[in-house]
Amino acid sequence: MGNSAGLSAPGAGREPRSEKAEETRERILDAAEKLFARHGFYGVTVRQITRDAGVDVALAHYYFGTKMGLFDAVFFRRAEILNRERIASLNRYEGNPGAGGPSVEGVIEAFVGPMLDIWAAGGNGWSNYFALLAQVNNTPDWGGETMARYFDPVIHRLLDVLRTVLPGATEEDLLWCYQFLSGAMLLAFAQTGRIEKLSDGRMKSSDVAAVRARMPRYIAAGFRAICVGNSPPLYP
Amino acid sequence: MGNSAGLSAPGAGREPRSEKAEETRERILDAAEKLFARHGFYGVTVRQITRDAGVDVALAHYYFGTKMGLFDAVFFRRAEILNRERIASLNRYEGNPGAGGPSVEGVIEAFVGPMLDIWAAGGNGWSNYFALLAQVNNTPDWGGETMARYFDPVIHRLLDVLRTVLPGATEEDLLWCYQFLSGAMLLAFAQTGRIEKLSDGRMKSSDVAAVRARMPRYIAAGFRAICVGNSPPLYP
DNA sequence: GTCTATAGCTTGATAGAC
DNA sequence: GTCTATCAAGCTATAGAC
Numbered sequence: 083m084g085n086s087a088g089l090s091a092p093g094a095g096r097e098p099r100s101e102k103a104e105e106t107r108e109r110i111l112d113a114a115e116k117l118f119a120r121h122g123f124y125g126v127t128v129r130q131i132t133r134d135a136g137v138d139v140a141l142a143h144y145y146f147g148t149k150m151g152l153f154d155a156v157f158f159r160r161a162e163i164l165n166r167e168r169i170a171s172l173n174r175y176e177g178n179p180g181a182g183g184p185s186v187e188g189v190i191e192a193f194v195g196p197m198l199d200i201w202a203a204g205g206n207g208w209s210n211y212f213a214l215l216a217q218v219n220n221t222p223d224w225g226g227e228t229m230a231r232y233f234d235p236v237i238h239r240l241l242d243v244l245r246t247v248l249p250g251a252t253e254e255d256l257l258w259c260y261q262f263l264s265g266a267m268l269l270a271f272a273q274t275g276r277i278e279k280l281s282d283g284r285m286k287s288s289d290v291a292a293v294r295a296r297m298p299r300y301i302a303a304g305f306r307a308i309c310v311g312n313s314p315p316l317y318p
Numbered sequence: 319m320g321n322s323a324g325l326s327a328p329g330a331g332r333e334p335r336s337e338k339a340e341e342t343r344e345r346i347l348d349a350a351e352k353l354f355a356r357h358g359f360y361g362v363t364v365r366q367i368t369r370d371a372g373v374d375v376a377l378a379h380y381y382f383g384t385k386m387g388l389f390d391a392v393f394f395r396r397a398e399i400l401n402r403e404r405i406a407s408l409n410r411y412e413g414n415p416g417a418g419g420p421s422v423e424g425v426i427e428a429f430v431g432p433m434l435d436i437w438a439a440g441g442n443g444w445s446n447y448f449a450l451l452a453q454v455n456n457t458p459d460w461g462g463e464t465m466a467r468y469f470d471p472v473i474h475r476l477l478d479v480l481r482t483v484l485p486g487a488t489e490e491d492l493l494w495c496y497q498f499l500s501g502a503m504l505l506a507f508a509q510t511g512r513i514e515k516l517s518d519g520r521m522k523s524s525d526v527a528a529v530r531a532r533m534p535r536y537i538a539a540g541f542r543a544i545c546v547g548n549s550p551p552l553y554p
Numbered sequence: 555g556t557c558t559a560t561a562g563c564t565t566g567a568t569a570g571a572c
Numbered sequence: 573g574t575c576t577a578t579c580a581a582g583c584t585a586t587a588g589a590c
Contacts, residue, residue, distance in 0.1 A: 119458060120458055120459055121360065122358045122359075122360060122361070122457075123358075123361070124357065124358060124360035124361035125358070125359070125360035213458040216456040216458075217453070217456050217457065217458075219456070219505065219510065219512075220452040220453050220455070220456040220504070220505055220508050220510065221358075221453065221510065222355060222356055222449040222452075222453075222508055222509060222510055222511075223356055223510075223511065224511075225508075225510040225511070225512070226510035226511030226512030226513070226514065226515055226523070227511055227515060229510075229512055230512060230515035230516065234515065234516065237516065238516075253517070253520075254521060254528060255532065257513055257516050257517055257521060258506075258513070258521075258528060258529070258532050258533075259532070259536060260516070261502075261505060261506060261512065261513055262502035262505075262506065262532075262533065262536050262537075263502075264505060264512070265501040265502040265503070265504065265505025265506065266497075266498035266499075266501040266502040266540075267501070268456070268501065268505075269455065269456055269497060269498075269500060269501025269504075269505075270494075270497060270498065270501065272456050272458055272461075273458060274455065274456065274457065274458055274459075274461040274462035274465075275458075275459065275460075275461070275462030275463055276455075276461070276462030276465055276466060276497065276500070277462070277493055277494070277497055278462065279462055279463060279466035279470065280466065280470065280473065280474075280493050280496070281489070281493055284489075285490060285493060285494075287462070292490060292494060293494070296491065296494050296495070296498075296544050297494075297498065299540075299543050299544060300495060300498050300540035300541075300543055300544050301498075301540065302543070303539040303540050303542065303543030303544075304536035304537065304539050304540045305536075306539065307535050307536055307538070307539030308532050308535060308536050308539075
């Protein structure tokens with residue numbers, strides 16, 4: 083699914099757009115982001131999107147060609163930002179790992195931190211986008227491929243840094259652990275309302291602080307349990 | 319989404335069905351399971367399902383009323399089995415935790431084991447079903463609610479057993495850790511093809527043994543890191 | 555850039571013959 | 573139980589006026 087290649091912007095390099103046009107484009111993207119995140123690609127019609135955006139149906143096709151083109155544009159818009167932030171964070175961490183030197187926790191925090199910061203900074207757009215990522219990540223057949231197309235460079239960068247703090251880890255161990263990380267992280271970001279149900283309304287899916295306090299340590303412990311020595315696990 | 323209440327079978331208590339009719343019903347369910355898993359509820363038409371099943375369109379409505387009724391029936395069919403197996407496994411473990419006495423690893427294995435066994439035993443039906451679960455689990459708004467309706471009793475049972483091996487854990491810690499477990503586990507079961515892409519084809523999403531060797535220990539380590547003491551984590 | 559109008563299909567669902 | 577036939581509604585996408 084999707085056909086914009088790699089990390090080059092779909093529709094990039096166009097002549098300068100008028101301010102009004104740019105705003106219209108963004109309104110369509112925002113509405114599409116929200117609705118795709120909630121109901122998936124097929125659960126939404128172009129008409130619903132443009133109605134939500136307050137613009138004419140035909141404009142969606144004018145700006146994005148097809149419904150799929152619109153989906154790709156939504157997916158791409160924030161992927162670019164996300165990738166930049168996470169690469170920068172990993173680079174910063176490698177350059178200066180802090181007091182006790184590099185650690186698994188540190189690397190995971192450097193990777194997850196930017197997303198937590200963005201989430202904490204608020205904005206419905208990002209919340210919707212995270213929910214969309216979780217859905218695509220868990221879509222069989224083309225989900226893995228789509229995630230790979232947009233995010234694999236960052237993930238390979240993460241794996242490189244992880245290898246420096248987990249020198250004995252096998253490739254299999256590292257990749258499976260990343261898969262677990264990916265599932266745990268994106269479900270937490272998706273805000274599905276499950277935690278509300280389980281806790282009888284006492285806890286909130288939107289509690290960023292709660293996730294920040296637990297997720298990096300949870301994930302780092304998992305990596306160490308698998309990638310350091312073997313059963314029984316050793317904790318250096 | 320969905321409206322069959324609790325764990326009572328939708329359409330249960332009907333008069334005895336003929337064998338041929340029962341087979342037709344199952345064929346529709348199998349096709350629907352496969353296609354819903356691959357493309358989501360809205361990504362599939364009733365016509366595609368019945369075509370795949372080799373039966374007439376009208377029969378889907380005859381047996382299941384609406385498209386949503388069909389979806390509910392698909393979701394319910396295996397949920398019942400899954401719940402029974404997991405409850406039985408947790409009971410067995412509580413009755414006989416094995417040599418070293420009860421442990422976090424043991425509880426997690428008792429919970430995840432039945433799903434790994436079912437997966438290992440093969441059958442496309444179950445693979446499709448797991449993929450469907452992963453999708454619903456990651457669906458915002460109604461995903462959490464739907465999962466809760468079908469699976470919360472088992473999860474509360476799991477949490478009860480976990481409390482006995484993690485006596486000091488707070489409710490918040492336990493529930494967030496479960497949320498991470500849920501995301502990691504279902505993504506691994508969804509076979510999205512991501513691991514193939516990341517490993518350049520050297521690893522397979524369908525490698526049950528690889529998941530069995532790692533996931534329980536990964537998850538147990540995460541629980542211990544969060545639910546035992548506080549930073550820095552202590553490993554008993 | 556924006557809108558109207560519409561082409562050309564497909565959809566979920568049902569009525570009724572067999 | 574199964575199939576044919578069909579309906580009303582909604583869909584993506586486009587052509588062309590402004």
